[in-house]
Amino acid sequence: xxxxxxxxxxxxxxxxxxxxxxxxxxxxxxxxxxxxxxxxxxxxxxxxxxxxxxxxxxxxxxxxxxxxxxxxxxxxxxxxxxxxxxxxxxxxxxxxxxxxxxxxxxxxxxxxxxxxxxxxxxxxxxxxxxxxxxxxxxxxxxxxxxxxxxxxxxxxxxxxxxxxxxxxxxxxxxxxxxxxxxxxxxxxxxxxxxxxxxxxxxxxxxxxxxxxxxxxxxxxxxxxxxxxxxxxxxxxxxxxxxxxxxxxxxxxxxxxxxxxxxxxxxxxxxxxxxxxxxxxxxxxxxxxxxxxxxxxxxxxxxxxxxxxxxxxxxxxxxxxxxxxxxxxxxxxxxxxxxxxxxxxxxxxxxxxxxxxxxxxxxxxxxxxxxxxxxxxxxxxxxxxxxxxxxxxxxxxxxxxxxxxxxxxxxxxxxxxxxxxxxxxxxxxxxxxxxxxxxxxxxxxxxxxxxxxxxxxxxxxxxxxx
Amino acid sequence: xxxxxxxxxxxxxxxxxxxxxxxxxxxxxxxxxxxxxxxxxxxxxxxxxxxxxxxxxxxxxxxxxxxxxxxxxxxxxxxxxxxxxxxxxxxxxxxxxxxxxxxxxxxxxxxxxxxxxxxxxxxxxxxxxxxxxxxxxxxxxxxxxxxxxxxxxxxxxxxxxxxxxxxxxxxxxxxxxxxxxxxxxxxxxxxxxxxxxxxxxxxxxxxxxxxxxxxxxxxxxxxxxxxxxxxxxxxxxxxxxxxxxxxxxxxxxxxxxxxxxxxxxxxxxxxxxxxxxxxxxxxxxxxxxxxxxxxxxxxxxxxxxxxxxxxxxxxxxxxxxxxxxxxxxxxxxxxxxxxxxxxxxxxxxxxxxxxxxxxxxxxxxxxxxxxxxxxxxxxxxxxxxxxxxxxxxxxxxxxxxxxxxxxxxxxxxxxxxxxxxxxxxxxxxxxxxxxx
Numbered sequence: 001x002x003x004x005x006x007x008x009x010x011x012x013x014x015x016x017x018x019x020x021x022x023x024x025x026x027x028x029x030x031x032x033x034x035x036x037x038x039x040x041x042x043x044x045x046x047x048x049x050x051x052x053x054x055x056x057x058x059x060x061x062x063x064x065x066x067x068x069x070x071x072x073x074x075x076x077x078x079x080x081x082x083x084x085x086x087x088x089x090x091x092x093x094x095x096x097x098x099x100x101x102x103x104x105x106x107x108x109x110x111x112x113x114x115x116x117x118x119x120x121x122x123x124x125x126x127x128x129x130x131x132x133x134x135x136x137x138x139x140x141x142x143x144x145x146x147x148x149x150x151x152x153x154x155x156x157x158x159x160x161x162x163x164x165x166x167x168x169x170x171x172x173x174x175x176x177x178x179x180x181x182x183x184x185x186x187x188x189x190x191x192x193x194x195x196x197x198x199x200x201x202x203x204x205x206x207x208x209x210x211x212x213x214x215x216x217x218x219x220x221x222x223x224x225x226x227x228x229x230x231x232x233x234x235x236x237x238x239x240x241x242x243x244x245x246x247x248x249x250x251x252x253x254x255x256x257x258x259x260x261x262x263x264x265x266x267x268x269x270x271x272x273x274x275x276x277x278x279x280x281x282x283x284x285x286x287x288x289x290x291x292x293x294x295x296x297x298x299x300x301x302x303x304x305x306x307x308x309x310x311x312x313x314x315x316x317x318x319x320x321x322x323x324x325x326x327x328x329x330x331x332x333x334x335x336x337x338x339x340x341x342x343x344x345x346x347x348x349x350x351x352x353x354x355x356x357x358x359x360x361x362x363x364x365x366x367x368x369x370x371x372x373x374x375x376x377x378x379x380x381x382x383x384x385x386x387x388x389x390x391x392x393x394x395x396x397x398x399x400x401x402x403x404x405x406x407x408x409x410x411x412x413x414x415x416x417x418x419x420x421x422x423x424x425x426x427x428x429x430x431x432x433x434x435x436x437x438x439x440x441x442x443x444x445x446x447x448x449x450x451x452x453x454x455x456x457x458x459x460x461x462x463x464x465x
Numbered sequence: 466x467x468x469x470x471x472x473x474x475x476x477x478x479x480x481x482x483x484x485x486x487x488x489x490x491x492x493x494x495x496x497x498x499x500x501x502x503x504x505x506x507x508x509x510x511x512x513x514x515x516x517x518x519x520x521x522x523x524x525x526x527x528x529x530x531x532x533x534x535x536x537x538x539x540x541x542x543x544x545x546x547x548x549x550x551x552x553x554x555x556x557x558x559x560x561x562x563x564x565x566x567x568x569x570x571x572x573x574x575x576x577x578x579x580x581x582x583x584x585x586x587x588x589x590x591x592x593x594x595x596x597x598x599x600x601x602x603x604x605x606x607x608x609x610x611x612x613x614x615x616x617x618x619x620x621x622x623x624x625x626x627x628x629x630x631x632x633x634x635x636x637x638x639x640x641x642x643x644x645x646x647x648x649x650x651x652x653x654x655x656x657x658x659x660x661x662x663x664x665x666x667x668x669x670x671x672x673x674x675x676x677x678x679x680x681x682x683x684x685x686x687x688x689x690x691x692x693x694x695x696x697x698x699x700x701x702x703x704x705x706x707x708x709x710x711x712x713x714x715x716x717x718x719x720x721x722x723x724x725x726x727x728x729x730x731x732x733x734x735x736x737x738x739x740x741x742x743x744x745x746x747x748x749x750x751x752x753x754x755x756x757x758x759x760x761x762x763x764x765x766x767x768x769x770x771x772x773x774x775x776x777x778x779x780x781x782x783x784x785x786x787x788x789x790x791x792x793x794x795x796x797x798x799x800x801x802x803x804x805x806x807x808x809x810x811x812x813x814x815x816x817x818x819x820x821x822x823x824x825x826x827x828x829x830x831x832x833x834x835x836x837x838x839x840x841x842x843x844x845x846x847x848x849x850x851x852x853x854x855x856x857x858x859x860x861x862x863x864x865x866x867x868x869x870x871x872x873x874x875x876x877x878x879x880x881x882x883x884x885x886x887x888x889x890x891x892x893x894x895x896x897x898x899x900x901x
Contacts, residue, residue: 068749163797170707173700177724177771180764184735187742250507257504274511279883281825283854284522284876287861291869292521326514333511355486357493359500380730387732389828390854394861414734414828421741422831439738443731450730451723 006060006134010141014053017145021048024152039159047158050165052145056137063133071129075122080114098122188443191436198430199227204437206230210400210411212420212431227434229441231400235317235410239392240385242321242406243328247385248378250325251332256362258333259340271337278330285323286394294319294395301407310405315397318406324391328381335380339373339460340366372460379453383446389414413438522873522880529874532662532675533619533627535590535651537569539598540612551606560602562595566617573656574647582643589647591618591675593664616660621674621867623648627657628870639866665874669840670856674867677860679875681842685755685835685850686824692759692846693766693823698816700763701770702805705812708771709778710800729768736765737832745833752834753849761829766819773815777808810897817890821883827854853879 022045029037037044075098083094094115100106101119152158196204207228254274258267297319301312343366351361367374397409398419420435543549545568548560570586571577577586594617601615602608619627622639627648629636637645651657669681704725712718740761744750750757781804789799805812830836835851836859843850851859853875860872 065748159795163795166797167707167711170703170711173703174707174712174721176700176704176767177721177728180728180739180767181724183743184731184739187739188735191742250510253504253507254511257501257508261501261504270508270512273515274508277511277515279821279825279887280518281827281854281879281883283825283827283857283861284518284880287857287872287876288518288521290861291525292517326511329511357497359497360493362500383730383732387734389732389734390858393828394858414732417734417738418828418831421738422836436738436742439735443735446730446732446735447727450727454723454726454730 003130006137009134010053010056010060010137013056013138013141013145014049017052017141017149018045018049020145020149021045021152024149025154025158028152028154036154038155038157039162043158043162044152044156046162047156047165048145048148048152050162051148052141054165055144056141059137059140060133063136067129067133071122071125074125075118078114078118078121080112083112083115086112102126184443188436188440191433192440195430195433195437198433199437203227204229204434208402210416212416212434227430227437229413229438231402232411232413232416232438233441234402234404235396235400236386236412236414238317238404238406238410239321239324239396239412240382242318243324243385244378244382246322246325247328247332247381251329251381252336252374254329255333255336255340256366259337260358260362260366274333275330277326278334280327282327282388282390283394285327286390286392289319289323289391289395290315293323297322297407306407310407311403312407313397313399313409315395315409316407317396317410320392320396321406323395324385324388327388327391328385331384332377332381335377336370336374339370339377339457342373342460343369370460372456376453376455376457376460379449379456383449383453386449387414387442387446389418393418413442417442522876524873525870526873526877527870528628529870529872529877530662530665531628531659532664533624534616534658534660535619535623536614536616536656536658537566537590537594538572538612539565539569539615540572541565541602541609542568543609546609548602548609551602551609554603557599557603560599562598562602565598566590566594574650585641585644586647588620589623589644591620591673593618593673593676616658618664618675619657621865624675625867625870628659631659636866662874665871669842670838670851670859671840672838674863674865674871677868677871679853679856679878681839682851682853682856682875683878684843685758685839686852686854688755688843688846688850689758689762689830689852690820690824692756693762694816694820696759696763697766697770697819698812701767701816701819702774702812704767704771705774705778706800706805709775710796710804725768725771728764729772732828733765733826734828734832736761737829739764740829740833751847751849753837753839753851754847755843755850755852756846757833758830758835758850758852759846761833762823762826765826765829766823769819769822770812770816773818774808774812777811777815778804780811781807807899810893810899814890814894817886817893821886821890824882824886825854825879827852827858830855831858853882 022041025037025041025044029041034041072095076095079094079098097106097111098115098118099122101111101115102122204227207226208230209226209228210231211226258271262270294315297316298312298314301307301316306312347365347369348361351365352358356364392412392415396412396415398411398415399409400411400416401408403410417435417438420431420438542565545564546560546562548556550556567583567587570589571583574586577583597617598615623644625636626640626645630648640648648657664676665678666683667680668676668678671677708718708721712721740757744757744760745752785803785807786799789803790796794802830852835855837849837851838859839849839851841848857872857875857879860868860875
């Protein structure tokens with residue numbers, strides 16, 4: 001990691017470069033005045049500062065990515081094979097020992113002399129590394145600034161050059177969105193492929209039993225936990241389905257009332273209040289679901305005597321789905337509100353003029369016209385419900401039951417990702433990799449939903465513009 | 466329908482139509498009323514849930530802001546404390562303050578003699594009592610040798626029982642009859658009361674509910690948000706400027722836009738997976754630090770900030786741009802000197818809303834290990850930390866009943882922060898945004 005001092009030095013040097021470049025431009029202008037310069041002196045200074053900072057920052061970035069790997073490689077060669085074997089063939093454990101020794105957390109007593117030597121080498125290499133990075137960065141900063149400084153001429157199009165750099169910087173920032181997507185795809189895909197080497201894709205996608213916890217023991221044959229994800233998919237769909245069943249009618253009717261019936265005053269009060277529901281953190285909903293709703297649902301099930309026919313659990317799909325539905329209401333209502341308002345006034349006036357009641361206008365004219373947009377909104381809400389994590393983690397439970405009974409505990413894709421990855425894990429185990437495979441499925445499904453939804457919404461918007 | 470060649474048909478038609486309309490009118494009006502009520506019922510349902518949520522959280526949370534204290538006569542007895550000079554830090558460090566507490570309790574309840582009962586009696590007070598005595602003596606060395614009556618922190622079970630008793634619905638599950646008798650005795654002499662729970666705001670997490678606080682989580686949230694804001698605001702604004710002012714209409718620009726709108730809808734937990742795979746496993750950052758949390762939240766909030774910044778830039782009228790360009794400004798000057806300052810209120814509003822979203826986010830931070838049990842209050846972006854929503858999650862998972870009220874109290878604090886941020890955003894929009 002680059003030390004703060006190094007970054008501070010680069011900043012100071014860039015400041016100095018700015019002043020040097022600016023004064024050189026002023027000196028060149030001399031008696032002739034600023035008019036003979038192509039650009040204002042400010043731009044000559046800025047350009048020099050860029051040439052000082054950018055190459056050195058690049059060096060810092062590349063260096064800090066590579067140095068750890070290279071040092072580990074060089075020290076790793078020194079570790080005697082016998083010590084690795086003693087640690088069960090795990091080089092990482094030995095390297096931890098070396099690192100602890102080098103940092104002075106443990107004493108060298110009773111350790112393999114090879115490890116002691118490696119630790120000494122590590123200390124030495126790190127010292128060399130610190131100095132080397134400082135020297136190289138300083139050199140590149142000064143060299144870059146000097147190179148630019150010497151090239152300052154009155155004819156130099158400093159402003160145009162600065163603007164080019166500015167533009168490229170902006171483009172880089174905009175491209176971060178693409179990089180993030182690529183990062184997500186690669187990180188999830190890469191680990192999933194490693195998972196599918198151990199567990200066949202078909203077993204994962206179509207297997208009916210999910211019990212990754214049995215794969216904890218390392219000496220188990222081929223980490224034989226079962227990774228059939230169908231119960232998770234079913235649980236996710238059940239909860240998301242309940243949520244949508246609540247949110248779609250409620251959200252849609254609220255939107256219609258606010259858009260078509262409510263007076264401006266009522267609308268101005270109710271709309272923001274409903275949107276408060278969307279601003280409440282999901283962990284609060286989760287707490288509410290687990291604390292209040294789940295016991296209520298269980299008692300309701302028991303009071304109705306439903307326990308004769310079905311399993312009633314204290315953590316139920318219904319509790320999680322209900323609360324999630326409430327969370328999604330404002331999402332649906334604000335999206336529907338947008339599309340309903342986009343339906344042209346003339347369509348409504350035409351229908352009213354023919355003698356329709358307002359509700360007939362809504363049902364027979366506005367809704368059909370807005371339908372694509374509403375469906376797009378519902379799809380977005382569905383993707384949100386599928387990817388929602390905290391509510392289900394806190395209220396839906398861990399039991400991978402394959403059931404359609406809403407009073408029973410089910411588990412979802414997101415719950416399993418959290419359970420598999422929270423806490424200390426070993427990155428190589430099938431259990432951990434399974435979380436990434438689930439992540440891949442989740443990403444693919446939500447991406448598809450979002451993509452089509454956005455497509456539909458955009459198409460629809462164009463239709464009336 | 467009105468065919469003049471056939472008078473009968475016209476007549477029949479007219480009568481029929483108007484009859485049909487008249488006959489159906491009542492039904493249609495009923496449908497109209499019904500439809501209207503569906504709308505009102507839907508809105509009422511949403512508001513009802515909101516109300517229940519708040520009532521429930523506030524109802525369980527107010528107790529979390531109060532703390533039970535017990536008054537105890539404390540004898541600062543030098544031989545018992547094993548302290549001869551209260552100004553000597555080492556003696557203070559090794560002083561036997563527990564013994565003083567024990568003696569004080571024995572003095573207060575002389576009837577307790579049995580060994581087991583004595584141990585239970587000692588548990589009337591929190592283990593924090595001894596620490597409190599130490600810091601008090603440190604500040605006032607002249608107390609040594611004297612005697613003072615002090616309000617000391619009660620144990621969490623006593624706290625829960627006493628508060629439930631005050632509400633009139635005693636929760637007796639975790640207290641013995643002997644202890645309840647002691648509490649009643651304390652109540653008769655006025656030696657037990659509740660006070661404002663300052664510990665909640667001045668200490669980090671603890672496994673003892675009465676000593677647990679949210680300061681560590683608040684600092685963690687603050688540091689994480691600082692990183693998030695420092696990265697996502699400049700990058701988001703830069704991306705928005707590029708897309709609005711520079712980007713040519715081509716495939717690449719379209720691709721960027723599709724990516725941004727898709728990322729805005731990707732589940733947050735996926736960003737956690739990204740952070741785990743890239744920052745922790747590839748780049749070997751330490752676990753549980755605000756820096757990594759901030760990086761993950763940056764990637765997550767970036768789409769929101771880009772979209773709102775673009776809207777703010779779009780709202781600046783083209784005439785401003787044309788005027789700047791017309792008097793010889795370059796494109797960069799036009800953007801930096803004119804467009805950005807005018808769009809700034811809108812962009813800040815969007816950024817604050819993005820930060821509010823990031824403040825409430827839990828799932829991605831679970832993935833990068835910010836769920837650890839951390840007692841120390843973090844001071845830098847590379848100290849292990851947790852954040853407020855994760856703290857809420859951790860406490861809500863804790864089986865100790867006394868954590869229930871504190872969880873709700875922490876939720877109230879979190880909601881208060883969110884309300885403030887949203888209010889700030891609304892205020893900014895109202896005050897600073899210009900209408901063209």
